[in-house]
Amino acid sequence: MVHILETESGKSSAASLMQELKGTGIESLLVRRDGILIHSTVTLDEHVPSVASSLANVSDAMVKSFNDEQKEIELMFDGIYFVILPLGNYLLCGIVKDRETKKEMRSCAENLKALK
Numbered sequence: 001m002v003h004i005l006e007t008e009s010g011k012s013s014a015a016s017l018m019q020e021l022k023g024t025g026i027e028s029l030l031v032r033r034d035g036i037l038i039h040s041t042v043t044l045d046e047h048v049p050s051v052a053s054s055l056a057n058v059s060d061a062m063v064k065s066f067n068d069e070q071k072e073i074e075l076m077f078d079g080i081y082f083v084i085l086p087l088g089n090y091l092l093c094g095i096v097k098d099r100e101t102k103k104e105m106r107s108c109a110e111n112l113k114a115l116k
Helices: 008-023 048-065 102-114
Strands: 027-032 037-040 073-077 080-087 090-096
Touching: 008 027, 008 037, 008 102, 027 048, 027 102, 048 073, 048 080, 048 090, 080 102, 090 102
Parallel strands: none
Antiparallel strands: 027 037, 027 090, 073 080, 080 090
């Protein structure tokens, strides 16, 4: 079964939500858990989607071994955050300036989850 995010209308809706994020200064990408890029508002190295996916999958396995659930991954590079938010079989990744800005990303993630 094809998920809504992989249909043309779903991709269009996701792209629209991600453009809204870009308008608030957040560059983002939507990646399937197997590392396939669905949509991006930023040009990054071609390996970033698979690295983000691997990181999310490994950390998810670690968290599950403690009977917990992964809510987000946050990496900090020289004052900039790379945030990964799990959305079922997808990951919303974003480059944010501060933790306050993550609220916008979380809101977008909830809207992406709500797509049916």
